[in-house]
Amino acid sequence: MEFGWSEEEKAYRSRVRGILEDNLPANWDEIAVHGPGSELQTDFSRDFCKLLAAEGLLIPHWPSTHGGADGQPWDHFILGEEIWAAGEPRGPQYMNVNWIGPVLMRYATPEQQQKYLPPIVAGDVIWCQGFSEPSSGSDLASLRTKAERVDGGYIVNGAKVWTSYARLADYCFLLTRTSAGKSGIAILLVDMKNSPGIQVKQIPALIGEGDIHEVFFTDVFVPEENRLGAEGQAWEIISYALQNERIGIPRYEFARRTLDRAVAMLKAEGRFDDPILQDRAGRVLAKCEAARMMVYKVVDERAKSAPASAFGNLARFTVLQADHAVSDFMLEYMPAGMLGDDPMQQAHHQRAIAAGIASGAAEIQLNLAARRFLDLPSENTRGL
Amino acid sequence: MDFEPNDNQTAILDGLEQLITSLRIETPKEGETQVFSEALDAELATSGYLDIAREEDFTVLDAALVVERIARLPVTAEVTNSMIVAPLFPAGEVDRPLALVQGSPLAPARFLPHAKSLLVDRGDDLLLVKVDPARVEPVESLFAYPYGKLDSVDGLETRSLGAAMLAPLRRRWRLGMAVEAAGLMQSALETVLEHVKSRHQFGRPLGSFQAVQHRLAMASATAHAVRWLAFRAAWSDAEEDCAIAATYVQDSIVTFCYDLHQFCGAMGLTLEFPLHFWTYRLKAMLGELGGGSKQARAASTLTWSAAA
Numbered sequence A: 001m002e003f004g005w006s007e008e009e010k011a012y013r014s015r016v017r018g019i020l021e022d023n024l025p026a027n028w029d030e031i032a033v034h035g036p037g038s039e040l041q042t043d044f045s046r047d048f049c050k051l052l053a054a055e056g057l058l059i060p061h062w063p064s065t066h067g068g069a070d071g072q073p074w075d076h077f078i079l080g081e082e083i084w085a086a087g088e089p090r091g092p093q094y095m096n097v098n099w100i101g102p103v104l105m106r107y108a109t110p111e112q113q114q115k116y117l118p119p120i121v122a123g124d125v126i127w128c129q130g131f132s133e134p135s136s137g138s139d140l141a142s143l144r145t146k147a148e149r150v151d152g153g154y155i156v157n158g159a160k161v162w163t164s165y166a167r168l169a170d171y172c173f174l175l176t177r178t179s180a181g182k183s184g185i186a187i188l189l190v191d192m193k194n195s196p197g198i199q200v201k202q203i204p205a206l207i208g209e210g211d212i213h214e215v216f217f218t219d220v221f222v223p224e225e226n227r228l229g230a231e232g233q234a235w236e237i238i239s240y241a242l243q244n245e246r247i248g249i250p251r252y253e254f255a256r257r258t259l260d261r262a263v264a265m266l267k268a269e270g271r272f273d274d275p276i277l278q279d280r281a282g283r284v285l286a287k288c289e290a291a292r293m294m295v296y297k298v299v300d301e302r303a304k305s306a307p308a309s310a311f312g313n314l315a316r317f318t319v320l321q322a323d324h325a326v327s328d329f330m331l332e333y334m335p336a337g338m339l340g341d342d343p344m345q346q347a348h349h350q351r352a353i354a355a356g357i358a359s360g361a362a363e364i365q366l367n368l369a370a371r372r373f374l375d376l377p378s379e380n381t382r383g384l
Numbered sequence B: 001m002d003f004e005p006n007d008n009q010t011a012i013l014d015g016l017e018q019l020i021t022s023l024r025i026e027t028p029k030e031g032e033t034q035v036f037s038e039a040l041d042a043e044l045a046t047s048g049y050l051d052i053a054r055e056e057d058f059t060v061l062d063a064a065l066v067v068e069r070i071a072r073l074p075v076t077a078e079v080t081n082s083m084i085v086a087p088l089f090p091a092g093e094v095d096r097p098l099a100l101v102q103g104s105p106l107a108p109a110r111f112l113p114h115a116k117s118l119l120v121d122r123g124d125d126l127l128l129v130k131v132d133p134a135r136v137e138p139v140e141s142l143f144a145y146p147y148g149k150l151d152s153v154d155g156l157e158t159r160s161l162g163a164a165m166l167a168p169l170r171r172r173w174r175l176g177m178a179v180e181a182a183g184l185m186q187s188a189l190e191t192v193l194e195h196v197k198s199r200h201q202f203g204r205p206l207g208s209f210q211a212v213q214h215r216l217a218m219a220s221a222t223a224h225a226v227r228w229l230a231f232r233a234a235w236s237d238a239e240e241d242c243a244i245a246a247t248y249v250q251d252s253i254v255t256f257c258y259d260l261h262q263f264c265g266a267m268g269l270t271l272e273f274p275l276h277f278w279t280y281r282l283k284a285m286l287g288e289l290g291g292g293s294k295q296a297r298a299a300s301t302l303t304w305s306a307a308a
Helices: A007-023 A028-032 A039-054 A073-085 A093-107 A110-122 A231-246 A253-268 A275-303 A311-333 A334-340 A343-352 A361-371 B007-023 B036-045 B049-054 B060-071 B079-088 B162-197 B210-236 B239-262 B265-269 B275-286 B292-304
Strands: A127-130 A148-152 A152-161 A171-177 A185-189 A198-202 A213-223 B098-102 B116-121 B126-130 B136-139 B147-150 B159-160
Touching: A007 A039, A007 A073, A007 A127, A028 A039, A028 A343, A028 B292, A039 A110, A073 A093, A073 A275, A073 B239, A073 B265, A093 A110, A093 A127, A093 A231, A127 A213, A127 B210, A148 A171, A148 A185, A152 A171, A152 A185, A171 A213, A171 A231, A185 A213, A185 A231, A198 A361, A213 B126, A253 A311, A253 A343, A253 B292, A275 A311, A275 A343, A275 B239, A275 B292, A311 A334, A311 A343, A311 B210, A334 A343, B007 B036, B007 B049, B036 B049, B049 B060, B049 B079, B060 B079, B060 B162, B060 B210, B079 B098, B116 B162, B162 B239, B162 B265, B162 B275, B162 B292, B210 B239, B239 B265, B239 B275, B239 B292
Parallel strands: A127 A171, B098 B116
Antiparallel strands: A148 A152, A152 A213, A171 A185, A198 A213, B116 B126, B126 B159, B136 B147
């Protein structure tokens, strides 16, 4: 048992930092403040991800057979920590490299892999995930968007909601219903630019410009060769995808660096001698570091190729506690930041308030942890 | 980074498990609030476990693993101070069992009824008091540690160990608290999980209710976070990490203990039910070293002292 970084890992982190420092423009904060889903940041990501790809830093954790470098999970997290904490210059493409690519590698046909993976490897494609629906949020299995079998494929009708990046996306990882029950779900890889019948409507929201959308599908034809896996296999694929997504974003690192920045500002203003501020900041700091250690435990399991456990759900819960704690600290002691003084504070706040909702609501994480990690009985259990 | 014990650590823990098994430690009988196991304390001392952190081939983290495991037992022994704090001083300088107290040397201290030494953090000096057991008055309490206080220090051998030792003492005190809390939380949680799986109300196990499940999942997250913060602090032995771990512990104890007792209902308030052996050690820790605010402020100043 030991908790240090190897010399190679330190050098890797230093290299990533160097590349970020050398290549993020002077006005990067003005771009990053709008969030990964904004048009500005998405545009920026197309050039920046090409640069990362050229440096071997876009998909180093992927297997070499798919263009990666067979990198270790720890390197992937070091990369993620540095890039997310810098404001995520990969824009929406972080999702491609974190889970869409790995899911395609595991479940797509060779033809599908040939079609979809190279643009991800090149850093030049935007995906969105069509999961939630107006009547199907946390209860994902109740989704209704219908995929009706027709000659050569499916006709899709329905609506998705809260879909990040939809307005700019090239493809959608779409969950559809072909029949009743969990076995009646199919995943379709939909061409968002060339499929008549798709309408995307931006939803104004607290979490940033262009981040979430409604997507309407009206008689959209999707060829059968665009189905991922078998019709009855979708739930297995989704579960695998969510395992990768839940702790894929190193939110604790951004939270910690935002807290460091807040303390530096308080010190510069001569306010940090206040024992109340020191007390509160110390407690928030402890939450950030708790979240870090919980996520690192999950990474350690991955590095040892252990089967995924519900510990990841527990870790995710500590991450949202840290994100909220940092945001709440600044709201209480630095309210001017939300009133125009500090756009980066608002940017952190906008990400933090989504932390307990995106990638499975906090309550879903707790449900899964209770059932699968603590082995507590199901709500349907009857006994005495 | 590696979250699994190495070969050395596995050997230590395996040996410790055998020692615990050989002692046939049972949950104390109904009616007791605190049980100090003379047999466990003596066996740990004679078998060499308590000196691990002084050995060349072993580390503070190795000692922390032992402390965490012993804390999971329903009985106590003076392990944390001996294994985590005492090795700061040359062998033979501070005899064990060891008690710690802040402020007045006459304040109640954990383990004082069994202690040979008392270290007193006076704020501007570290005082060593050689304890005469005849001068210790036992203090009855709900806390599941043996407490005692000195009648006075008159006639007792006392010696200043110097103000320079205060920072190391507090670092290891915080570390010991965090590591011990990790074991206490683990056992407390396991006790309650067993209860909510077997206790039925409204025709269902208590643990099948979502209101219970969520809070137990949160308690589990807390217990695991404490564990890994504590072990990281033991590995680095850095002031900042120790203060962060202790802050998280003291910040978590109130909610953690409240929820665990709540889900056991009135049974959880009885001395028959063993939960108090762990929760009332955690509650005793709440006020250690001045309480959570002191640790949080220490974490702040240690972390950001050099920042602009």
